[in-house]
Amino acid sequence: MDIVIAGGGKIGETLCQELSKEDINIVLLEKNQNRLEQIINKTDITGLTGDATDYDSLVEAGIQNCDLFIAVTPEDETNIISSVIAKKLGAAHTIARVRNPKYANRTEFIRDSLEISMVINPELEAAKLMARLLEFPESLSTETFEKGRVNIVEVRIQANSLLAGISLTQFGQRYSELLICAVTHRHETFIPSGDTVLHEGDHLYVTGEKEELNHFYREVGYKNKEIHSSLIIGGGRVTYYLLQRLSKLDMDIKVIEMDYDTAVDLSHQFPDMMIIRGDGTDQEFLNEERIEQFDAVLSLTGIDEENIINSLYAISLDVNKVITKVSRTGLLKILEDTDLQSIVTPKILITSKILKFVRSLRGAKASNVEALYRIADNKVEALQFLVKKGSQVIGKTFNELNIKENVLVAYIIRGKELIFPSGEDRIYAGDHVIVVTTYKRFDDIDDILK
Incomplete structure (x- = not known):
C-alpha cells in the first residue's frame, strides 16, 4: 500500500x-x-x-x-x-x-x-471524547461502539475496593453483564484470563452497556456523582466544540480565557454561558472563581505544562472529575505515575481514526473494520468488524475456533441482541464483532485465528 x-x-x-x-x-x-x-x-x-x-x-x-x-x-x-x-x-x-x-x-x-x-478534525474528536468522559465521570477513559450501545471504560481499583484480591472468574460471577477485556498492572498491559487476580492500583478496561456500568460504579464504591457544573480553563478550538455539545445539557459552565478577543468571541457564540477573562494558571484567581465548587475541571489551554499543573491543583482540591489536554505524546509516559485522571491527546484520536480507514482499505475480504480505538496507552487495540460471507470464523463454535493468544472477542452484536460469547456461541455473516487484542495489525476478523 x-x-x-x-x-x-x-x-x-x-x-x-x-x-x-x-x-x-x-x-x-x-x-x-x-x-x-x-x-x-x-x-x-x-x-x-x-x-x-x-x-x-x-x-x-x-x-x-x-x-x-x-x-x-x-x-x-x-x-x-x-x-x-x-x-x-x-x-x-x-x-x-x-x-x-x-x-x-x-x-x-x-x-x-x-x-x-x-x-x-482533531479538536472536534477531542471534544467528543471529553463530552463522553463527563457522561461517565468515574471512568478515566471511554470508547463507544455501535452508536453508544457498547462502551469500554477505564477504571482504577482504589484502596479498600471490593475488586482488590478477586479473580476474573469471581468478577464474572458478580457482574455477569460486564467483561474486563484488558488489565494494566504495574505498567504491564495484558488480556486477562479467568485466573487473573485484580490488585489495588490496577487499571481495568471494562466493557458493557451504560446502565450496567453505572450499577457497577455504585456497587464497587465509586462516587458516581453526576456532573452538573464544569470549569473550563482555556478558550481555544477544543473548548468551542465542547461548548456546542455541553450547551444541550443542563449544566452550569464557566470558561476562563486570557485572550480578550477570544473571550469576547466565545461570549457572543454562547451567550448563556459564563465567559471570564483572566489567567487560568493563577491559583489565586482560580480560588476567587471557586474552582473547588465545580464538579468537573477541564484544562484545555495550548500549553501542556500549564494544563498539567492546573489539573494537579484541581485534584488536590478533591474536584470530582478532572480532564487534561496533552498534545505532546512524549509526556504521556512521564505522566503515568501522577494522579492525573483523564488525559486527552487529539492527535492520538485522529491517528486511530485514520488507522481504521487504512485497515478498511487493505482488501479485507471477510470483514470491514467499522471502529478502531487504541486503549491502555496505545498498548491494546479494540476493533469492531462487520463479518461478511466467506469468513473462516462463520458457523463454528468458539470452542472449535483456534483463536490466537492475547485476543478477546468481547461482544457479538446481532441486530438488537448483545452477546457475550461463550464456548458454544457462533459468529454469523452480518454480525458486528468487537475484538480486543495486544496485536497491532488486525484488518480482518480472520486475523484472530492462529
Whole structure:
C-alpha cells in the first residue's frame, strides 16, 4: 500500500510513525527541509521538500499511483485544495484535516462535493471524547461502539475496593453483564484470563452497556456523582466544540480565557454561558472563581505544562472529575505515575481514526473494520468488524475456533441482541464483532485465528 502525507507537523509525524509500522510505503511532502530530515531520521519513510498544492511536487511524490493521500498541513485551505488536486491526479482516496469552526458544519458538503474521502478534525474528536468522559465521570477513559450501545471504560481499583484480591472468574460471577477485556498492572498491559487476580492500583478496561456500568460504579464504591457544573480553563478550538455539545445539557459552565478577543468571541457564540477573562494558571484567581465548587475541571489551554499543573491543583482540591489536554505524546509516559485522571491527546484520536480507514482499505475480504480505538496507552487495540460471507470464523463454535493468544472477542452484536460469547456461541455473516487484542495489525476478523 502506498500513502503520501502532506505536512510534517505533530499529526504528520505521528502518522508517519504509526503507519510505517503497518508495512506501508510512505512518502512525506514537507516544506521545511530540516523538519523533513528530522522525521525521516526517526521513521522508516521517504520524503521530499515541496508544497502540498504544487502540481510538480505532488507528481514527484507519486500521487498519481498512491492508494491514499493525507493532507495535514497547518492551513485548512491548503489541505482541501491539495486533496482535490491529488484526487484529480489519480489518488484513490484522500483525507484532509480541517480544523476551523467555520467549516465544522460543512464537512459533508466538503467531502461529497469535492470528492474527499474523509475530513478529520482533531479538536472536534477531542471534544467528543471529553463530552463522553463527563457522561461517565468515574471512568478515566471511554470508547463507544455501535452508536453508544457498547462502551469500554477505564477504571482504577482504589484502596479498600471490593475488586482488590478477586479473580476474573469471581468478577464474572458478580457482574455477569460486564467483561474486563484488558488489565494494566504495574505498567504491564495484558488480556486477562479467568485466573487473573485484580490488585489495588490496577487499571481495568471494562466493557458493557451504560446502565450496567453505572450499577457497577455504585456497587464497587465509586462516587458516581453526576456532573452538573464544569470549569473550563482555556478558550481555544477544543473548548468551542465542547461548548456546542455541553450547551444541550443542563449544566452550569464557566470558561476562563486570557485572550480578550477570544473571550469576547466565545461570549457572543454562547451567550448563556459564563465567559471570564483572566489567567487560568493563577491559583489565586482560580480560588476567587471557586474552582473547588465545580464538579468537573477541564484544562484545555495550548500549553501542556500549564494544563498539567492546573489539573494537579484541581485534584488536590478533591474536584470530582478532572480532564487534561496533552498534545505532546512524549509526556504521556512521564505522566503515568501522577494522579492525573483523564488525559486527552487529539492527535492520538485522529491517528486511530485514520488507522481504521487504512485497515478498511487493505482488501479485507471477510470483514470491514467499522471502529478502531487504541486503549491502555496505545498498548491494546479494540476493533469492531462487520463479518461478511466467506469468513473462516462463520458457523463454528468458539470452542472449535483456534483463536490466537492475547485476543478477546468481547461482544457479538446481532441486530438488537448483545452477546457475550461463550464456548458454544457462533459468529454469523452480518454480525458486528468487537475484538480486543495486544496485536497491532488486525484488518480482518480472520486475523484472530492462529
